Amino acid sequence: MVNWKTIDKHVYASRVKDGLIDLETEIDDENVEEVVKDFCELLSEYASNLASRRKPLKSKPKLKAWNPEIKDNVMNMNSACTVWKRACRPRGESSLLIEKNLAKRALRSTVRQAIAKKDYELKQKIIESRKYESRTFHKLVNSQRNKQSRFITDIYVGNQRYQEDEILWVFLRSF
Known part of the structure; x- marks a missing residue:
């Protein structure tokens, strides 16, 4: 047409x-x-x-972390959303809407926690490799630089914590 x-x-x-x-x-x-x-x-x-051609739809971005808990929360959110849609999408103080929103909030919270855990594990791996293998350390730091979406905002040297502007100073002092 x-x-x-x-x-x-x-x-x-x-x-x-x-x-x-x-x-x-x-x-x-x-x-x-x-x-x-x-x-x-x-x-x-x-x-x-x-005739002008329609642009193909771009798929939604994938999650940056995935685990069984996220999978369960996605299934809960989808089922709550389906029940809400079948009830003709009630608004206001509807229990179905509240349940859907709680399921969505739980999913987002779980995803944020998984991403934070993944970042923490990466930071720990960087710190541990700094002590033992400089090659692995530099490889991990360079991979972290290329991500551009998440940055290291703090670094621990010994028991001392350094943040943002101090990170460069600690790097220069350590190497």
């Missing part, structure tokens, strides 16, 4: 005129159906070529 509001009709008309010049054949009783068929194909081809 062609949306005629999006097509430039002057360009369409000029292309059809050019196409008719190529199609000029004598119409007899025997070839009427063939000429009409060719003309219709020409019209539909030019219309579809000039």
